[in-house]
Amino acid sequence: MDLEKLWQSALGEMEVQLSRANFATWLKNSRIVDKRDGTLIISLPNNFAKEWVENKYNKNILGAVRNFDPSTKNLEFVVHSTAVLEPKTQKITTGDFQRFENKINLDFKIDPETNLNSRYTLKSFVVGSSNELAFAAANAIIDEIGTKYNPFFVYGGVGLGKTHLIQGIGNEVKARYGGKLRPRYVTSEKFTSDVIWGIKNKRMEDVKRRYRDCDLLIIDDIQFVGGKRATEEEFFYTFNALHELNKQIIISSDRPPQSLPTLEERLRSRFEAGLTADIGFPEYEMRVAIIKSKLLEQDRNLSEEVIDLIARKVKKNVREIEGVLNKILFYREAKRIDLNPKEVEEIIRKTVKDFSHRVSEDQIIKAVSDFYNISVEEMTGRVRKKEIVEPRQVAMFLIREILEMSYPHIGEKMGRDHTTAIHAVEKISREINQNSSLSQKMNLIKELVFKE
Amino acid sequence: MNVVVIKEKLKEGLDSVSRSGGENKELPILKNILFEAKNNKIKLVSTNLEIAITAYIAGKVIEEGVTTIPLALFSGIVNGIQTERINLEVKNGVLDIKTDNYNAKLQCISSDEYPLIPKIKSKKNFISMSADNFKSSLEQVLSAAQVLENRPDLNSVLFTLENEFLVLTSTDSFRLAEKKIKEGDFKQEGMENITCLIPLKTAVEASKIFKEGEVNIYIEESQILLENEKVEIISRLLDNKFPDYKQLIPKKVDAEVVINKNDLLNALKLSSILSSRTNEINIEKEGDRAIKIFSNEESVGENVYTLSSKIKGSFEKISFNWKYLSDGVRAVKTEEVFIGINDESKPATIREPNEGSFVYILMPILKS
Numbered sequence: 001m002d003l004e005k006l007w008q009s010a011l012g013e014m015e016v017q018l019s020r021a022n023f024a025t026w027l028k029n030s031r032i033v034d035k036r037d038g039t040l041i042i043s044l045p046n047n048f049a050k051e052w053v054e055n056k057y058n059k060n061i062l063g064a065v066r067n068f069d070p071s072t073k074n075l076e077f078v079v080h081s082t083a084v085l086e087p088k089t090q091k092i093t094t095g096d097f098q099r100f101e102n103k104i105n106l107d108f109k110i111d112p113e114t115n116l117n118s119r120y121t122l123k124s125f126v127v128g129s130s131n132e133l134a135f136a137a138a139n140a141i142i143d144e145i146g147t148k149y150n151p152f153f154v155y156g157g158v159g160l161g162k163t164h165l166i167q168g169i170g171n172e173v174k175a176r177y178g179g180k181l182r183p184r185y186v187t188s189e190k191f192t193s194d195v196i197w198g199i200k201n202k203r204m205e206d207v208k209r210r211y212r213d214c215d216l217l218i219i220d221d222i223q224f225v226g227g228k229r230a231t232e233e234e235f236f237y238t239f240n241a242l243h244e245l246n247k248q249i250i251i252s253s254d255r256p257p258q259s260l261p262t263l264e265e266r267l268r269s270r271f272e273a274g275l276t277a278d279i280g281f282p283e284y285e286m287r288v289a290i291i292k293s294k295l296l297e298q299d300r301n302l303s304e305e306v307i308d309l310i311a312r313k314v315k316k317n318v319r320e321i322e323g324v325l326n327k328i329l330f331y332r333e334a335k336r337i338d339l340n341p342k343e344v345e346e347i348i349r350k351t352v353k354d355f356s357h358r359v360s361e362d363q364i365i366k367a368v369s370d371f372y373n374i375s376v377e378e379m380t381g382r383v384r385k386k387e388i389v390e391p392r393q394v395a396m397f398l399i400r401e402i403l404e405m406s407y408p409h410i411g412e413k414m415g416r417d418h419t420t421a422i423h424a425v426e427k428i429s430r431e432i433n434q435n436s437s438l439s440q441k442m443n444l445i446k447e448l449v450f451k452e
Numbered sequence: 453m454n455v456v457v458i459k460e461k462l463k464e465g466l467d468s469v470s471r472s473g474g475e476n477k478e479l480p481i482l483k484n485i486l487f488e489a490k491n492n493k494i495k496l497v498s499t500n501l502e503i504a505i506t507a508y509i510a511g512k513v514i515e516e517g518v519t520t521i522p523l524a525l526f527s528g529i530v531n532g533i534q535t536e537r538i539n540l541e542v543k544n545g546v547l548d549i550k551t552d553n554y555n556a557k558l559q560c561i562s563s564d565e566y567p568l569i570p571k572i573k574s575k576k577n578f579i580s581m582s583a584d585n586f587k588s589s590l591e592q593v594l595s596a597a598q599v600l601e602n603r604p605d606l607n608s609v610l611f612t613l614e615n616e617f618l619v620l621t622s623t624d625s626f627r628l629a630e631k632k633i634k635e636g637d638f639k640q641e642g643m644e645n646i647t648c649l650i651p652l653k654t655a656v657e658a659s660k661i662f663k664e665g666e667v668n669i670y671i672e673e674s675q676i677l678l679e680n681e682k683v684e685i686i687s688r689l690l691d692n693k694f695p696d697y698k699q700l701i702p703k704k705v706d707a708e709v710v711i712n713k714n715d716l717l718n719a720l721k722l723s724s725i726l727s728s729r730t731n732e733i734n735i736e737k738e739g740d741r742a743i744k745i746f747s748n749e750e751s752v753g754e755n756v757y758t759l760s761s762k763i764k765g766s767f768e769k770i771s772f773n774w775k776y777l778s779d780g781v782r783a784v785k786t787e788e789v790f791i792g793i794n795d796e797s798k799p800a801t802i803r804e805p806n807e808g809s810f811v812y813i814l815m816p817i818l819k820s
Contacts (some may be wrong), residue, residue, distance in 0.1 A: 019480045025501075047570035048501045055568055079674050111817070112793050113730040118818050158611055177729045178748045 006069050007032035007042070009231045013064040014057070026052050031080060038073035039066060043080035050077045056206040071342065104253060114174060115185040120167035126293050128208065130287030131161065134277035138169050141248060144175065149275035152251040155256050156279030157443050159319030162252040165279070166218050174218055183216040185303045188224045189286040192231045199230060199285075210236045218247045223253045227263030236267055243270075256437075268415055278440070290318060294325055302328070306344050313348045359449055361413055367448040371384065371441070380415045388396045393424035396446065453517025453542040457509060465507035466527050468683050469498040471657040472505040477566075484520035486566050487540075493735040494711055497535045498523060502585060503654050503687040504569045519560040522545055529556055536656050570686055572670045572677045579618065579669040580809065581638035583662040583680060587605070589620060589631045590659035590692045595630035595783035597622040597652055607652040609695045611671075614645050621697065622652070627781065627814045628697055628774050646671060649694055659808075660684065700800055700813055705792030707765035708742060710805050713789045718780055719757040723747045724774040726755045732817050733774040737767055747809075767793045770800070772818040777802075780812035 011030070016022050026049050032039040042061075044050045054055055054077050055063070062081045065072045067321045111118065128134045140148050154162050163332050169181040186194075191211075198207035210215060217238070225231050253260065255273040256278070282290065290324075295302060306328070332339060339347075369376045371393040379392050396410050400421075407425075409417040414421070432439045462819060469485055483660040486497035494511045501561075519542050530538070535551040540635075543547070547558040593609060600606055603625060610621040616635035621628065648671055661683050670677040673690075678685045720733065727733050727747040738744045743761050748754030770793055781789050792801035802812040 021480075024478045046501060047686075048504070048567050051568040111730065117774065182729065196786075442744045 003032045003035055003040075006065065009068050010061060010064040014061060014066065017060060019062075026032075026047075026057070030196065033074070033078065038071055039076050040072050040074070041076045043078045043329050045080060050079050053077060071382050105218075111174075114170060114183050114185050116167050116170045116174065116183065118171060120164045120171060122165075122168040124170050124293055124297060125161065125164055125168050126282075126286060126290045128282055129285060129288065130280035131156075133167070133368060134165060134279050137275055137277050138165055141250070142169060142176065144248040146248040150243065150246070151251055151271060153251050153253070153257060153271050153272035153274060153276045154279060155253045155276070157281070157317075158447065159235055159317035160279045161292075161318055162279055163220055165406060166250050166252050168222065170216060170218050181215040182213075183218065184211070184214040185218040185220070186211075187220045188222050188231075191219060191235065192225065192228055195234045196233045204234075207234075208238070212241050214242075214247070217242055217251070218250045218252075221254070222251045222254050223255065223263075226260055227440065232264055232267060236264070236270075239267070239270060249274075254447075256440065259437075259440070259444070275352065278436075281316055284311055287314070287321060290321060291325060298329070299330055306339070307343060309341055309344055313345070317356055318451065320351065324348050325350055359402060361403060361410075364402065364449055365395050365413075367445055368398065371445050371448060380413075382415075392443065393446065394426050396421050396424040397428035398442075398449070402446075403447070453487075453489050453519060454515040455494055455511050455538050456537055457494065458506075459512035459530065459538055461509045462513065462538060463530055465494075465496045465509040465682075466523070466530060468498045468661050469505045470523060470527060471661060472498050472500050472503045477643070481520060481565050483522055483524065483528070483569075484517065484549045484561055484566070485523045486563055486565075488518040490518070495743045497566075499567055499569065499753075500565065500649065503569075503657070503685060506569065506684040506686075508682055517542055518563045519545070519547065520563050521558060521560055521796050522654070523559060528818060529558075530756060533593040572675070572686070574670055574672075575670055576671070577640075577642035579613065579638055579643055579671075580666050581633070583664050583667050584695050585633070585637055586667045587659050587662055589633055590655055591633045592624045592783045592785075593620040593629045594656060594659060594813060595779045596624060596627045597655075598624045599652060600624055600819075605692045606695075608649040608690050608692075608694065609652065609655040610647070611650055611676075612645075612647045613640070613643055615752070618797045621694070622655075623695070623697065626773070627780060628700060628811060629780070629810070629812045630697075630701070632809045634657055641772055645670075646739050648676065649690040649692065653691055654685065658685055683689050700799060701811060702792065702794055702799060705765070705794050705801060706735075707761050707763065707767035707793045709761050709791045709793065710760040710788050711743070711759060711791070713781060713784060713787060715759055715787060717778060719745050719759050720774045723755055726753050727774055730777050730817065732771050732779070734769055734771045736762060736769045768796060770816060772795045772800070773817060776814055777819050780814055783812060784808075784810065788797060 002219075003065055007030075011027060014027055017446060018027070024395060026044075029045045030049075031043045032051075035041065042053075044053060058075060060074050062072070065075070075166075096240075122138065125135065137149055137152060139151055141150075154165060156162050167185055170185050170327040173183050174266055194207050195204075196211070198204040219235075225235055227293075236286075239249060248347050251271060256276060257263075257268045260268060288307060291302075291307050291310055302325075310324055310328075312322060314324055322349060328339060328344060331343075331347065365376055367380065368391050369379055372387075375390060378388055379395060381388075392414060394417075396414055399405050399410050399413070405413075407421040413417040458616075466485075482498075482500060483736045486495070488495040488497075489511075490513070492513050494509050494513065496507045496509065501507070529549060533551055533554060535553070537551065539550040539551070540547060542560060545560050545562065548556065549556040590609070597607075597609070606624060608622070610619075612619040612621070618633040618638050620633070620639075623629070650673070653813060654676075658678050662680055665680040665682070667680050670679075674689055674691070676687055676688075676689055693719060722734050723745045724731065724747065726749050728749050733745055733747040736744045736746070740763055741760055742758050743763070744756055744758050746754065746756040748809050784790075784802065786804045786806055786808070788805050790801075790803050790805045792803075795802065796816055797818055799815050800813060801811045803810060
């Protein structure tokens, strides 16, 4: 019998013997570690639990274990790690490889009052055709705060610079208007937890005041608010209160307002009332410019060849470019040698995960069906309604694009013949260039697919 | 159980143990303290399952015994009692509190349900120092700490024993404080070099609880025991990583400013009245003999405070959060305080004029 199962069964028995409170306090977070020569080693979350279980439950547990595995003669208890979980908020702003740099130094840059990180400035924001509109709007907003485009809604995929842009606006406002205008930046996660805190501690007034007492409210990743009713409601009121007073509101999201499925209608329509701008994938020239500006920021150099290589290989995500760059610089500094293109390529290959090896066509189909909210059966079935046809074709297209499967294989998978598959792939690749909402959807689905 | 205690002693013991009290929905008994009379000693214990505090008080034990008493009620009663002696007797699960002119009865819970307090395996190896020294060193380091919800990894005090130095460090990412205690100011027995992280709460309570005698410190994998004759604190240790901070401490400074500590604190307090919402105050050099501290809040007003000081080297304007700056200045124990300034965007150093055992690093407010 495997150890994990053995322990679960023993725990099940103990749960019946003990009161709920005792079980939850002392045994719930226990784990089985090993079994050696008839001694079962069990780890507990702290010394208190160890002391208690060792002295009070030893016999009962041994009895319970022996019911399932008579070869156990003894129990031994140890304390397992108490590591505090890595803080969640950091994943948004800090790239993986900044760990090599001095972490504290970076953190010092966050202004406690506005929550803005001074690392993000509009000056260091690289502008190209994929984000021109958003950048121009940002500048217009800074000139005429609260009156020109309000609210300003920015959307785009992961790691394309949304946070950089909106924090940059905040920092620019702070610099230009000095103490006269007060920006405040918040992630929607933080907003949610503040609202929860306010409700729990009956201090909702404080929370309200904190968010309404500012001239520019920046909310990052609004999609996480969707479906949390109290938070959404509070946000709605905050939004109205600020909007009425002509205070500027800036919102970012990974998708346009109309594709935020769980968001309430009244909120969505308000988002659409202002200006909506998207940030797309950077093209080659822009990627080169980004790399150069990052290098300039850190006052370092790389050969043109290496820059070209990174820009060609890392296409979809600015954060990945940063990661690769930092890694290369780190290697160079640690080993004190220049890397040749081959080694650089190796680093890129390792950093930019090659997803296609880990994705199966079933995962793609599942992601598509999740996204469109229809069942896999419907998608592979015979129905030819419009709502079903598009997902079906998208799925075929994605299987072809990501996995490079043959048409007959795709057809078979979807219950069609190969000509249907060819037609679907061609149709979607034609439309994707003309229909921006389709390409937006496609990116979201791909994110679903590649999400681990 | 039947004991007679002096009210003040009991109150002192209750004050110590009340510091670890915490609520636990699953285990209501944690609102109680363990009360034990044995071998002519009275022991009080409280715990929140992260930290446990034990206090010993003197008293006359007429009959030995053990029970658990609701802490909040018991403290309330003891604090209100005016007479010097209190008689405590437990019969059939009811605590009878008696003085010359007062009598109360409290429901107790059997001690069988009370958590067992972990013990240190061996007390052979330890560090020890006077309570005064321990308390003031901890207080100095805690000047740079605050509970941060979003950075649980920083809610700790780093405790390092390296060769002949015991080093305490803490940071909240805006500032950092380090205290080096030299061997001689502390004693150690059989300890090897060691690095561990003490939870911030444990450090804060420890700095308040130990008031007299020698404090002995025992460290073992995953837990730490701090004790003097009267009180014992046992706490878990954290096992996450403390940031590598050594390189943050500036090696040299461009400008050295030496100012009278109390004058500076006054100046900061006064100028802060008109500081902005970000608690920002600015410091500028005024000739070679003085600095100017000024702050302004648009639409309210502004003020300037000139303070004579010894300046070597030069610097331009630099801005700080006045609260953080005061925390650091206050933690310096000498009459004068040294401020080393590098650049308006680089961390400043605050310490004693003659390099002492304490250093406080503060990040200025950056102008973007």
